[in-house]
Amino acid sequence: MLENSLDTVERRSGIALWRQIADQIRIAISNGEFDNTDMLPGEIALAARFSVNRHTVRSAIGALAREGVVRVEQGRGTFIQRRERLQYPIGRRTRFSEGLAGQIRSRQSYLKDHGIEPASAPVSKALSLEAAAPVVRLELVGTADELPVSRTTSWFDGTRFPDFAERYKEYGSITAILKSYKVEDYVRVSTRISAHHAASATLKDLQLSPGAIMLRTETINAELGGRPLEYANTYFAADRIELDIDHKSAAGS
Amino acid sequence: MLENSLDTVERRSGIALWRQIADQIRIAISNGEFDNTDMLPGEIALAARFSVNRHTVRSAIGALAREGVVRVEQGRGTFIQRRERLQYPIGRRTRFSEGLAGQIRSRQSYLKDHGIEPASAPVSKALSLEAAAPVVRLELVGTADELPVSRTTSWFDGTRFPDFAERYKEYGSITAILKSYKVEDYVRVSTRISAHHAASATLKDLQLSPGAIMLRTETINAELGGRPLEYANTYFAADRIELDIDHKSAAGS
DNA sequence: TCAATTTGTCTATTTATCTATACAACTAGA
DNA sequence: TCTAGTTGTATAGATAAATAGACAAATTGA
Numbered sequence A, B: 001m002l003e004n005s006l007d008t009v010e011r012r013s014g015i016a017l018w019r020q021i022a023d024q025i026r027i028a029i030s031n032g033e034f035d036n037t038d039m040l041p042g043e044i045a046l047a048a049r050f051s052v053n054r055h056t057v058r059s060a061i062g063a064l065a066r067e068g069v070v071r072v073e074q075g076r077g078t079f080i081q082r083r084e085r086l087q088y089p090i091g092r093r094t095r096f097s098e099g100l101a102g103q104i105r106s107r108q109s110y111l112k113d114h115g116i117e118p119a120s121a122p123v124s125k126a127l128s129l130e131a132a133a134p135v136v137r138l139e140l141v142g143t144a145d146e147l148p149v150s151r152t153t154s155w156f157d158g159t160r161f162p163d164f165a166e167r168y169k170e171y172g173s174i175t176a177i178l179k180s181y182k183v184e185d186y187v188r189v190s191t192r193i194s195a196h197h198a199a200s201a202t203l204k205d206l207q208l209s210p211g212a213i214m215l216r217t218e219t220i221n222a223e224l225g226g227r228p229l230e231y232a233n234t235y236f237a238a239d240r241i242e243l244d245i246d247h248k249s250a251a252g253s
Numbered sequence C: 001t002c003a004a005t006t007t008g009t010c011t012a013t014t015t016a017t018c019t020a021t022a023c024a025a026c027t028a029g030a
Numbered sequence D: 001t002c003t004a005g006t007t008g009t010a011t012a013g014a015t016a017a018a019t020a021g022a023c024a025a026a027t028t029g030a
Helices: A017-030 A043-050 A054-067 A121-127 A164-171 A174-180 A200-205 B017-030 B043-050 B054-067 B121-127 B164-171 B174-180 B200-205
Strands: A070-073 A077-080 A086-090 A107-118 A134-144 A147-157 A187-197 A213-222 A228-237 A241-246 B070-073 B077-080 B086-090 B107-118 B134-144 B147-157 B187-197 B213-222 B228-237 B241-246
Touching: A017 A043, A017 A054, A017 B187, A043 A054, A054 A070, A086 A147, A107 A164, A121 A134, A121 A147, A121 A228, A134 A164, A147 A200, A164 A174, A187 B017, A187 B213, A213 A241, A213 B187, A228 A241, B017 B043, B017 B054, B043 B054, B054 B070, B086 B147, B107 B164, B121 B134, B121 B147, B121 B228, B134 B164, B147 B200, B164 B174, B213 B241, B228 B241
Parallel strands: A086 A241, B086 B241
Antiparallel strands: A070 A077, A107 A134, A134 A147, A147 A228, A187 A213, A187 B241, A213 A228, A241 B187, B070 B077, B107 B134, B134 B147, B147 B228, B187 B213, B213 B228
């Protein structure tokens, strides 16, 4: 687990050396490699480890410091500040609001934008609607401890839930809005997970720098009877969060 | 879904422009943006779209061609060759061997290395063993259509399954080996999913270039009674595969 | 056959990244 | 107070990435 030394970085790969080194240090931190001292080795030692110049290591550390992973103090060294990713549970019945409980102090999610539009092919398919049927689209940003961690685009049947977006201000959560439409319960029926380099639009919302990674979940929520309710597309900042899949919670309440 | 034009790339980000562009084209392809022609726009059009020089676009397309995503023909254009990622199902009872059925022609997984060693902290915790108890470690590479897609490190209780690795040559699959130890059935009890930049060791096994993304699953499989059997750590090439989570298959057989 | 459109190659220049070296500023401990 | 070890800053040079423009080579359809 704590294999040391002789990490390699590749040149001409399209990824700057400092970024490759930052990635590897981040991984080493989360592997617990520096847990005995709670700080990184000195810049000169790191430069030797990756066979690069000290300034290249400094660029890498600078990036990690801007991310809040480490804190640099002149004359003393570089201290590890954040070790673990948040764990976001994914189960048949988990809601975003409950998910991160205990791991963070504050959690918020706010409606960034919304609209009614004709359903695109994947949306109409997921919601079992006619092609180009009207759907409500919500754009949500989820934050944990004031840091954005997720970016969701969510679609609902526009005929069945015409003023879904308007009710958001009043109720503040999807579950509460659905209740106001007399939908008492719903479950997650499928989730597809993929990883991508961050695309420009999401970059800003999640406060990421290009080259950052996003975990994408494509979710369908449905009523207990199986009628689809919501099709959602969420991007998580992969360096701040991991997904924790619960295979046990499947028995209906 | 098919928002066009004015994609942005960021300079001085540590990610070369050609690589950012390759990432965005790859995403656009899998979003079905070019499905009407099955080919990319010309290099000059793409250069305008991303506001870069034509040569930079050429570098991006060159990378996609080496990956097998597109095929370039002089005088004709650039043709899309591979559109979708493979879907790897994750459910309470799914096995790797069954998982990709129907999507690919051939599937193999071979034992790359193995050994017996004292359990590290995460391993002993996951398998409910004493600290540093002996465990069997397997290093596996999974391929689909001759292309490597997954890289697994797997641990089993070394006291209970002393010659697990040896039996691999004979039986060829985890399920079969466990049967030979009279373990008739087992289920997946937890899965944690995260995304990382590829680290050097895994790069070679998955034939990736640095900067590539990996999806990591951390899995615990257990007997029906709950006794943990296997702790496994799998890296998938994120540009070749996505994870498909089945929330329904949870009722015991 | 010709014109238009596509990718392929070449050379030169600019800009960004990485290296190399030196020294300043700060901290901790002897 | 001094020394060793750390991070911070500055300058110059080498290497890699990106731009710019010109033209060759292949394909398609008129």
